[in-house]
Amino acid sequence: MTISYNWLCDYLPVQIEPERLSKILTSIGLEVEHLEEYESVKGGLKGLVIGEVLECAPHPNADKLRVTRINTGGPEPLSIVCGASNVAAGQKVIVALPGTTIHPIKGEPITLKVARIRGVESHGMICAEDEIGLGESHEGIIVLPAEAKVGTPAAAWFKPYSDHVIEIGLTPNHMDAMSHWGVARDVCAWLSHHENKEYRPKLPSVNTFKPDNNSLPVAVSILNTRSCGRYSGVTMKGITIRESPQWMKDKLKAIGVRSINNIVDITNFVLHELGQPLHAFDLEAIKGRKIIVKNMPEGTPFVTLDEKERKLSAEDLVICNAEEGMAIAGVFGGLHSGITDTTRDIFLESAWFNPTDIRKTSFRHGLRTDAATHFEKGMDISGTVNALKRAALLVKELAGGEIASDIVDVYPDPANKVEVSLKYHYLKKLSGKNYHPDAVKNILSALGFEIIKEGIDVIHVAVPWHKPDISLPADLVEEIMRIDGLDNIVIPAAITISPSVENDSSQASWKSAVAHYLVGQGFNEILTNSITNSAYFSEQELETAVKMINNLSAELDILRPSLLETGLESVGYNLNRKNGQVRFFEFGKTYRTAGVGDYQETNHLCLYLTGPVLEDSWRGKGKEVDFYYVKGLCEKIFPLLGLNKPDWLAFQHPKLQTALTILQDGRTLLEAGSVKPELLKKFDCRQDVYFADFRWDTLLELALAKKIEFKELPRQLPVYRDLAMIVDQGLPFEQVEKAIRGVKLDKLQEVKLFDIFESEKLGKGKKSLAVSFTFLDEEKTLTDKEIDGMVGRIMGVLEKEVQAEIRK
Structure with a gap:
């Protein structure tokens, strides 16, 4: 929330320096995130003075330039070269002296110095509006009235507004501090407590409020008293729509509110002064002179002030006249009931609306207005009439006219204080x-x-x-x-706590072990938003997706059914910022539903890889990530959970190509593959991305069911044998390994492929595989006869089952 220091001081009984005030606010829980000096004119016109043009002659070396002698109140007149066509002797002008920094409307600040222009020395500059931030005009220099006194600082003549803007990081429970009056109340409470003296904030009195007549009464009825607990209003007659006075425009601009006209500015001023939203209706739009607060039928069209037609929900509260809707209550006004330049009579509204209803309506229509932001946090139901009186008096002061009705105050069910x-x-x-x-x-x-x-x-x-x-x-x-x-807050010397006891820490341990392994492989952990964009997903996926009722924006409207898309957002972001080597992993959840009340959350571990595994160097060409690299990474994760090396199966995946999966008892443990180009294009990824999706819940379930077994380390040394064979070129090594394992040799510890060779010399459609075998007998040393026997059995199986030709 933004607070104006000058505005706040209007309500404080004592003057407090901005820095001290910031410390007080932070101390009482209204944390000051930023304190900045504000100037309506950048630079505050410092260094600029009023001067008088004594002489104005043509430049000897330039047709469009003039050489002037300027009296700025100094001991000697200054010679200044000027290019403005309207400069003339006898004028009172604004002069920027050497050393002055000017702040143009467009461009960077400029510090002036003595300069030689076409051979003539110039000691400063005669200024136009846009050159010093006073306006947009560059048609000529500023010419002041004759009564302007030479040597007077320009700041004293124009009196630019200066202030300090305080940004408060307001927590949701402090709606009472969403106004200058509310903040002043808290500051005075702090002062009273710490200085042992009673301080009360000063608020302009509304005791002078009095109806001038009752010529334009408006009747009010509330048909939905749950959504509208109180509705107050008053009629103003014979007003004039014009610009607001400078003091009001300055205060509103300092906190980032654009001035529109005096009536709209008054409603905004009272909102930020007292925290009570107001709305002004053109009285001519209130047909039948009746205000009816009610809900409209589902799908009723309504055109808002931004000229957009919206379909109302049956849950939206609407301010209506005798025939039609005029405003979405507490959120946004209607196009045909707003204030225009020809408005002469108005009806001011000050009400209390149900916070939950306002928040739902605001998000439903994507209308995040100041009024909605205040209403949704809960308003002071006792303050509607006081704010109305304050606004009515300001209208009389700034727009003229009369108070043409008594205050109508419909408060059907006054609640007791808690x-x-x-x-x-x-x-x-x-x-x-x-x-x-x-x-x-x-x-x-x-x-x-x-x-x-x-x-x-x-x-x-x-x-x-x-x-x-x-x-x-x-x-x-x-x-x-x-x-x-x-x-x-007192910090005790000792703190007594009861430590929490975790019955089973193995799940956290496994997660930590996997995370440490991936970090060691060059990965970075990411955490992406569980709420994502429904446009990323197919109609089939959206059928079971969990949709947000009060989504934060049009782009964040469902809980993610897959982690692939949210991860690709991060990958694409990095690739488009010259980070071409991405290694991400994420522990996250996906969500789905089979109907209201039937929701499922599934834990996943996902890997995202793209770019080189090894960079180019003097030792040779680098290597890009490929599926075999990803497959090897995935296989290393299973032993970390105490699970056996998996068997891979090829399958068709709607978002992955070259996709493989691992199944156990019909349940998916892992899916991996290369992301399809059409999906990469959607996330602006211009290189291959590999993705692996572990079903973490299922893996943990299998890991928990696995019993840990210990055995003595072997006393014997392993024996190694190599075998080369020629097989069909399309034969996957997985089938070769499966045939070897099928021999069921207890002493065969490991099978490892270490070379693939392809050549026409081997025969058309053939390749050579070189495989290493590790044998071990934990009780005794293996003999050559035993090893040769086992290798012979392996060779026989390979020749029979995969038609391998053993190379000898």
Whole structure:
């Protein structure tokens, strides 16, 4: 939230320096994220003075330039070369002296120095509007009235507005501080507590409010009292639409609010002053002179102020006249009921709307207005009439006219204030500090709490309407602690805690082991958003996707049914910023539904790889990621979980090419492959990307079921034998290995392919495979006869089952 320092000071009883004020605000929980000096004219016209043109003559070396002598109040006139066509002797002008930094409307700041222009020395510059930030015009220099005094600083003549802008990181529970008045109330509570003196914020009085007549009454009825708890309004007659005064435009501009006209600016001013949203209707648009607050039928078309037609939901609350809707309550006005330049009579609205309903409507239509932001956090239901009076008096002051009706205030079901009891020993327990009862009482009173009764160890209070978030004793403790100062929280010398006990840490251990392995392989862990864009997915996927009811934006509207797309967003982002070697892994969830109340979450481990495995170097050409590299990485993860090396199966995947999977008992453990080009194009990935998706829940289930077995390390040394064979070129090594394992040799420890050779000399459609075997007998040393026998059995099986020709 943005606060103007000058504006805030209007309500403070004492002047506080901006830096000290920032510390106070942060101390009471209104964290100041940024404090910046604000100037309506950049640079504040520093270094600029009013001068008088004494002489103006043509430049001896340039037709379009003039040489002037300027009196700036100094000991001697200055010689300044000027290119403006309207410069003339006798004028009062704005002069930038050497050393002055000027801030043009367009471009970077410029620091002036004495310069020689076409052979003539120039000591400064005579300024146009756009050159010093006063306006857009560059038609000529600024010419001031004759009464302007030479030597006067330009800042004293134009009086540019300066301020300090305070950015507060407001937490959602502090709707009471969403206004300058609310912040001033908290600051005064802090001052009262710490300086032992009563401070109260100053608010302009509305006691002078009085209807001039009752010539234009408007009737109000609320048909949905749950969504609209209170509706107040008043009619203003004979107003004039014009620009707001400069003081109001300056304050609004400082906090980032654009000035529109006096009526709209007044509603915005009161919103940021008191926190109460207001809306002004053109009285001519209120047909039948009736305001009806109700819901419209589903799909009712409604044209908003931005000239867009929207289909209303049956849950949207609408402000209607006797015939049609005029505004979406608390969110946005209608096109045909708004204020125009010809408006003469208006109806001012000040209401309380249900926060939940406003938030749903705001997100449903994508209308995130200031009014909706305030209403959705809960408003002070007691403040509608006071804000209305304040706005009406400002309208009379700035737009003229009359108050042409009594205030209509429909409040069908006045609610009682929430009452909360706080015990002092509970306050000590939560805060760690002993507070004197008088200090507690003074803090709560300064914040607007009503003290109902007090006891030896308890205080009972009624919660003010501007604090709808408070309902528990702990909430009162928070209020007391923050006004005392969050930086004054006592830090004990020792802290007693009960350590948590984890019954089964193996899951976290396995996750950590896999993560450490991947990091060691050059991977970086990523965490992508579980909420993603439905446009990424097919209609078939969207049938079971979990859709967001109140999505944050049009692009974030479902919970992801797959991690591939959100990961490709990150891959594409890196590739388009010259990071061509990407190694990402992510532990994340996917979501699906079979109907309302039937939702499934599945844990995954996903790998994303693209770019070179090895960079080019003097030793040779680098190597790009390929499927075999990915396959090897995946196979290394299974032993980390205590699982056996898997068997791969080829399958068809809608998003992957060269796709393989690993199944066990009909359940998928892993899917891997190269992402299809059409999907890569969607995420602006211009190189191959490989993807592996582990079903982490299933892997952990298998790992937990696996019993850990220990055995003594072998005392014998392994024996190695190599075998080369010629097979069909299309034969995968997996079939060769399967045939070898089928011999079921207990002493065969490992089978490893270490070379593939292809040549026409081997025969058409043939290739040579070189395989290494590792044999081990843990009890005794193997003899050559035993080894030759096992190798012979392997050769026989290979010749029979895969038609291998053994090379001897």
